[in-house]
Amino acid sequence: MARPPRKAASRRRKGDVAADEAVYGAIRRAMHMGRLSPGAKLQEPVLARVLKVSRERVRKALHRLVHEGWLTAVPNRGTFVPALSVEEMRNIYDVRSMLEEGIVRRLSREASSIVAQRLRAHITEERAATRSGDRGRLFALSGEFHILLAELCGNDELSKLLRGLLTRSTMHFSLAAPERLHNCAGPHEHGDIVAAILDGKGERASKLMLSHLRGLVALQSARPPAKAVSLEEAFRGISAAR
Amino acid sequence: MARPPRKAASRRRKGDVAADEAVYGAIRRAMHMGRLSPGAKLQEPVLARVLKVSRERVRKALHRLVHEGWLTAVPNRGTFVPALSVEEMRNIYDVRSMLEEGIVRRLSREASSIVAQRLRAHITEERAATRSGDRGRLFALSGEFHILLAELCGNDELSKLLRGLLTRSTMHFSLAAPERLHNCAGPHEHGDIVAAILDGKGERASKLMLSHLRGLVALQSARPPAKAVSLEEAFRGISAAR
DNA sequence: GCGTCAAGTAATGTGCACATTATGTCCGAC
DNA sequence: GTCGGACATAATGTGCACATTACTTGACGC
Structure with missing residues (x-):
């Protein structure tokens, strides 16, 4: 027989493929709006709390962004906004x-x-x-x-x-x-x-x-000195709800 | 105080960034050697058993390969070798x-x-x-x-x-x-x-x-009819040990 | 006073258990 | 005999707990 459900069908949506896209889009939007300065560190727990999603979902989105060249990952260190030369x-x-x-x-x-x-x-x-x-x-x-x-x-x-x-x-x-x-x-x-x-x-x-x-x-020659802001401020008004 | 280690320092390597690369390379090698036919399904448990690694590591490698265009993922279905038109x-x-x-x-x-x-x-x-x-x-x-x-x-x-x-x-x-x-x-x-x-x-x-x-x-015009083989056979002689 | 080292803290990384979904099979009705 | 549906099975997807690593703070020795 099949394994009996424990938590009796949580209200989470079935596919949830949209949730990944939402998190991805939220981070991408923050970057596009210039809210994240080059060199800024994107901490998983903070993003998870701000965007109201699990840390694993944030991880997946960050991995994707890293692979697409938007972000840079350093093993055991974290994920950063690249400062392109x-x-x-x-x-x-x-x-x-x-x-x-x-x-x-x-x-x-x-x-x-x-x-x-x-x-x-x-x-x-x-x-x-x-x-x-x-x-x-x-x-x-x-x-x-x-x-x-x-x-x-x-x-x-x-x-x-x-x-x-x-x-x-x-x-x-x-x-x-x-x-x-x-x-x-x-x-x-x-x-x-x-x-x-x-x-x-x-x-x-x-x-x-x-x-x-x-x-x-x-x-692109003239680049302003990039003021640093907290992630909470950077994502103010940006949610994963879409 | 810091959380005390339970299993007393397992013998796993520190970085383990090489392990990901090894799994990625193994799958890539199998494809390059023509062992995987277009349309073949890459099942995570099978790959994990064959390559002697955890399923999560296989998942990560598959995600990377999908994102690079080597494989195609269908949500809740699996990962497949694409049959390019x-x-x-x-x-x-x-x-x-x-x-x-x-x-x-x-x-x-x-x-x-x-x-x-x-x-x-x-x-x-x-x-x-x-x-x-x-x-x-x-x-x-x-x-x-x-x-x-x-x-x-x-x-x-x-x-x-x-x-x-x-x-x-x-x-x-x-x-x-x-x-x-x-x-x-x-x-x-x-x-x-x-x-x-x-x-x-x-x-x-x-x-x-x-x-x-x-x-x-x-x-590339003439394409042979692509015989299907099991993943175990496809990965014969190919390991993640490198 | 400054450099060095050690302990605490908080991050990242990973394996595991469970939920969910799709697929294959078997039985029954028409 | 064939189509339809329900069940069993095995896959994928995900949250969680823990291990590991890096950074920070503090104290001690020089």
């Missing part, structure tokens, strides 16, 4: 350059009407966000532009890879300059790239994208 | 093309004498392995060639990314055609690419690499 950052943008150069080249070669429509719609949204001064929206749109380009290639591997690189890039913007309006130099640069793509000018689009990315690297 | 494979090679095209272009532009030396040494090794008929060595060298190119660029992010893509590519060679001599069409193709790089012919090197990668995709 300028060289690491430059490397990320180098890889992005290679991929995104290929992306705009391909899109310039074979841009369908659907692609053109989605690109133009995105630029329109960016301009609207700029006019209305919606900082958060523009920040998100600026990043999504690069994701959109990758997705329009129809290659899932490509999208996934670039998404990882981009999140790590934009994280540094959040950490370095949360007060900045947007992570990309301006919507008009995106507009120029789109125009070149839709004109079939692959070379020009490629060059514009490369200089655009170079501009982003330059923006 | 031809489209997924084509996507991987597409991304590889973008990255490796940029790599050879860069190396052609700024190839130092050290780079030249290492490239020539690698080609020499490949030729020696071909002459002596050492299948395993040649197989490994063929893959490492692409890794070497990435590493010579001096970009850690690039190396790491390409390594992930390449292992997934070569895994399919192992799964699809373990009896094949090498995963690349031949060492002479690698030699031609190196020659073009060292001559500073970026365009030619780029075109050679692209056709080389296209050739690899073509090799």
Whole structure:
């Protein structure tokens, strides 16, 4: 016979796959909002108490974040927010350059009407966000532009890879300059790239994208001195309830 | 006071970070040797018994492998060897093309004498392995060639990314055609690419690499019907002891 | 006064027991 | 004979208790 239940069916949900995602998202949000300074230590008991979940769930989320490159783990020491050197950052943008150069080249070669429509719609949204001064929206749109380009290639591997690189890039913007309006130099640069793509000018689009990315690297030079705050403060208003 | 030890210092090693790596490597080796067919289910209790480790350690290794793309996890179902579709494979090679095209272009532009030396040494090794008929060595060298190119660029992010893509590519060679001599069409193709790089012919090197990668995709067309074996047989001779 | 070392404390790491879920099997009804 | 459902079994998922390690505080010796 089957083992008799002891605690008589606790009210916990069945799948609970959403709980992992919630914890993961909460930590990710805190980083994206610039609440965690580079070098900060993410203690499991504290996070478990703040997010109202078990320590094992926090551990799992931290492991995932470490594996994705968001955090750095030191054995028997803990998990930390990485303080990326300028060289690491430059490397990320180098890889992005290679991929995104290929992306705009391909899109310039074979841009369908659907692609053109989605690109133009995105630029329109960016301009609207700029006019209305919606900082958060523009920040998100600026990043999504690069994701959109990758997705329009129809290659899932490509999208996934670039998404990882981009999140790590934009994280540094959040950490370095949360007060900045947007992570990309301006919507008009995106507009120029789109125009070149839709004109079939692959070379020009490629060059514009490369200089655009170079501009982003330059923006990262000045980094504020990163004030340290407690985890309780960092996660104020952020929960795993979602 | 501190909690008194109960079992009086078991003989387990201190760090035990090597144990995780050993389990991870054992599973990875089994896949690389073509012992696990696509669709095979990796059961935690079986692996724990075969590899002589705890189930939690197996779980951790499986989670890592899933996150790296080697395995696929279905909630409450288990972990499986993915049966990659031809489209997924084509996507991987597409991304590889973008990255490796940029790599050879860069190396052609700024190839130092050290780079030249290492490239020539690698080609020499490949030729020696071909002459002596050492299948395993040649197989490994063929893959490492692409890794070497990435590493010579001096970009850690690039190396790491390409390594992930390449292992997934070569895994399919192992799964699809373990009896094949090498995963690349031949060492002479690698030699031609190196020659073009060292001559500073970026365009030619780029075109050679692209056709080389296209050739690899073509090799994958014929896939044998994947006979199913038990995990005990698959891991015969493979242990976590290393 | 300063460096060194030892004990306490709180973190991380891990094995275990239990709950939950899916799968396979058998029996019965139609 | 086949379809449907309930039960048994074995897997996965998770919280908990404990071991181990690192850091901190304090005292002692030089």
